[in-house]
Amino acid sequence: MKYVDEYRNPHRIQHLVAQIGKTSDKPVKLMEVCGTHTVTIFRNGIKDLLPGHITLISGPGCPVCVTSIEGIDRAIALAQKNGIIIATFGDLLRVPGSQTSLLKQRSEGADIRVVYSAYDAFHLAQQYKDRQVVFLGIGFETTAPTIAAVIRHAEEARIDNFSVLSLHKLLPPALRALVQCPELQIDGFICPGHVSTIIGTKPYIPLAHEFGVPCVIAGFEPVDVLQAIAMLVRQIEHGKARVEIQYRRAVSSHGNSKARAMMEEVFEPCDSVWRGFGSLPGSGLKIASRYAAFDAERRFDVSALNGPEPPGCLCGEILRGLKQPPDCSLFRRVCTPESPVGACMVSSEGTCAAYYKYAT
Amino acid sequence: MCLGIPMQIREIDGNLAKAVLSGTTRLVYLDVLDEEARVGDYVIVHAGFAIHKIDEREARETLDLFKEAGFLSPDSETHTGHEVR
Numbered sequence: 266m267k268y269v270d271e272y273r274n275p276h277r278i279q280h281l282v283a284q285i286g287k288t289s290d291k292p293v294k295l296m297e298v299c300g301t302h303t304v305t306i307f308r309n310g311i312k313d314l315l316p317g318h319i320t321l322i323s324g325p326g327c328p329v330c331v332t333s334i335e336g337i338d339r340a341i342a343l344a345q346k347n348g349i350i351i352a353t354f355g356d357l358l359r360v361p362g363s364q365t366s367l368l369k370q371r372s373e374g375a376d377i378r379v380v381y382s383a384y385d386a387f388h389l390a391q392q393y394k395d396r397q398v399v400f401l402g403i404g405f406e407t408t409a410p411t412i413a414a415v416i417r418h419a420e421e422a423r424i425d426n427f428s429v430l431s432l433h434k435l436l437p438p439a440l441r442a443l444v445q446c447p448e449l450q451i452d453g454f455i456c457p458g459h460v461s462t463i464i465g466t467k468p469y470i471p472l473a474h475e476f477g478v479p480c481v482i483a484g485f486e487p488v489d490v491l492q493a494i495a496m497l498v499r500q501i502e503h504g505k506a507r508v509e510i511q512y513r514r515a516v517s518s519h520g521n522s523k524a525r526a527m528m529e530e531v532f533e534p535c536d537s538v539w540r541g542f543g544s545l546p547g548s549g550l551k552i553a554s555r556y557a558a559f560d561a562e563r564r565f566d567v568s569a570l571n572g573p574e575p576p577g578c579l580c581g582e583i584l585r586g587l588k589q590p591p592d593c594s595l596f597r598r599v600c601t602p603e604s605p606v607g608a609c610m611v612s613s614e615g616t617c618a619a620y621y622k623y624a625t
Numbered sequence: 626m627c628l629g630i631p632m633q634i635r636e637i638d639g640n641l642a643k644a645v646l647s648g649t650t651r652l653v654y655l656d657v658l659d660e661e662a663r664v665g666d667y668v669i670v671h672a673g674f675a676i677h678k679i680d681e682r683e684a685r686e687t688l689d690l691f692k693e694a695g696f697l698s699p700d701s702e703t704h705t706g707h708e709v710r
Contacts, residue, residue, distance in 0.1 A: 266647055268631040268667060268679060271688055301628055326627070354672070382673025384654055404672070407627040411674040414656035459627040462669060462677045485629075492687075514684035515629070515669050515677050523659035524676065 268514065272486030281491035282314050288495065289502040292318045294450065295494065296586055298440065299457035300327030300614025301485050307623035309487040319494065322586040323616040325439050325539065326457050328404045328432075329356045330584060330608045330615045333538040334574060336432045337362040337608075339567045340401050343430060344375040346565060350393060352386035353401040355379040356612045359605060363572020383415040383429075390419070390427035399561045402429040407459040409433045409550055410524035413531035416552070416559045428561040431552050434537055436460050437468040438548035444476040449586055453479040453497035455490065458512040463528075465520025466508045473506040484512035531556050540574070540608060541581030580607035583616050590620040597621065629669040631679055634662055644670060 271277075297303055303323045306312060312321055325331050341362045344351045351367070358368045358379065371377040380386050386400035402412045412429060419427045436457065443449060456469060461482040469480040479500040483493030493511040500507060510516050530553070537549025552560035561567065574581065577595050582588035590596045590609070600606035602618055609615035632644035632653065642662060644653045651670070655662055658675045662668060668675035 266631070267633070268684060277688075299627060328627075382654070384673060405627060407629070407671050407676065410657045410676075411654075411672050414654070414674070418656075457627060459629040459669065459671055459676065462629070511687070513687055514679050514681075517680075521657065521659045521676060524657040527657060 269486060272484065272488040274488060277488045278314070278491060281488065281495050285319065285491070285495050285498055286316045288498045290316075290318055291501065292320070293452040293498065293501055294320045294322060295453045295455060295497055296322050296324045296443070296451045297455040297490070298324040298326040298436065299455075299460070300330070300612065300616075301459075302326070302455055302457070302483065302490060303616055303619050304614055305485050305487060305490050307619040310623075311487060311490060314491075315494070319498070322451075322589075323583070323619075324443065324454075324586055325541065325584045326405070326436065326460075327584075327609070327612050327614045327616075328408070328434060329360055329612040330580065331434060331439070331539045331541070332357075332360070332403060332432055332608065333540050334361075334363050334572045335538065337366075338364075338572060339562075340430060340432070341365060341367060341370055342567050343399050343561060343565060344370045344377055348396055349376070349565075350389060350396050350398045351375065351377040351401060352380045352389055352398055353377065354403065356614075357401055357403060359611045360608050361575065361605065361611075383412045384418075387415050387419055387424070387427055390424050391422075394426060397426050397428070397564075399565075400427070400429045402431045402433055405434055405436050405457070405460050406463045406528070409532060410463060410521070410528045413527040416531050416556055417527065419559060420556065425558070428559050428564050429552065430561040430567070431532065431550055433532065433550040434539065435534065435548050435550065437464070438545045439539060439542060440469070440472055442542055442545055443585065444472055444478050446585060446587075451478060451586070452501055453481070455493050455497070456480050456482040456508075458482060458484050458489075458515060461510070461512070461516045461520065463521045463524050465516070466510065466518045467520075469508045473508050477506045479506045480508045482508070482510045482512050482516050484515065539584075541584035575606045578607040580609045580617070583609055590617040593617070627671065629671040629676060631667050632670045634664055634666050634668060634675075637662060637664060642675065644668065644675070
């Protein structure tokens, strides 16, 4: 496959591992922010390839994992209403809310459809004109513009039975919270590739300049991740803190301004609660008043319980990089992919699910 | 969740394209793409949308760094598998 196979080339992988070892022997702690990077790292055994002085820790870049229990409960509350069709990306289905999950609700008769794109939800609304279709909008800056595009399209098409529950989150505020966490002390960020396709380099600049944490935006193949690590190690060795792009085939420094403009037209930033972090100012997206007709929260009463996290679950600490899955007493014993307790075990990109599947 | 895969555009009709990856064809929306897409272009596809046109020159330059380092012989390039054409 073009743009895939050449970034899995074993010769390049060996070369990069050697280069990383030669560049520095300083102990460094790097965080891969994005869940898709976590999967690449585990699937390819990258932690085992790296010299022992380089530690990789997983971050909060899994939208399903960081969605608060209250957010999941709101989605479930909508699914329990008569006549509503819920359209959702598949990985949200099994996330436990405070009482139940969307999957359990579906087995009890709720009409919940898994879709591949927000346009699929829009097409459901066209197909079932006498029903209300609610799309569960979840994701970071990569996904939010696609949902904004569909909301704009729904307005143009004068569709009145389609709305979105916006649970979107913005990554830079979470990274800012992480660099200010005294227990963590991250030496560098492997920044998310496809979020950066949209946002470009600008939002990372304060992390490098104000907080002195080097940032490298990375692609998702093993060569990409190792090259990003090599670039971070080089910066750290030379005492630099800059924002660099390794994933240049898919990320430009200015990002995708058209996608951002759509996102900014349809949504506006709001404070948002992240699992493990609490409320972070300006870290969520709500639907702007101009598009209020497509806001499921305005259309339906979706007050939900503010339920507690499951007792013993360490997802919150794991999402902030403070704990690893084996530190959790539930991991593998009670919490498994078949019967997850916390969200990090549900999504295939969750740190616990990646550990469960790949780490021995 | 922010998974994006490189697919090649085969047909375009308005804001909708047909794109292929390893023989699988998918409908891909072009609404958020900030450049004009043409048949034959490779795009990063996320949740049914093309979000970026892959920059061939940048892709080549990233890989050329390895050649400059003198590590890869031209032959090692031929073992990287098949391409979608």
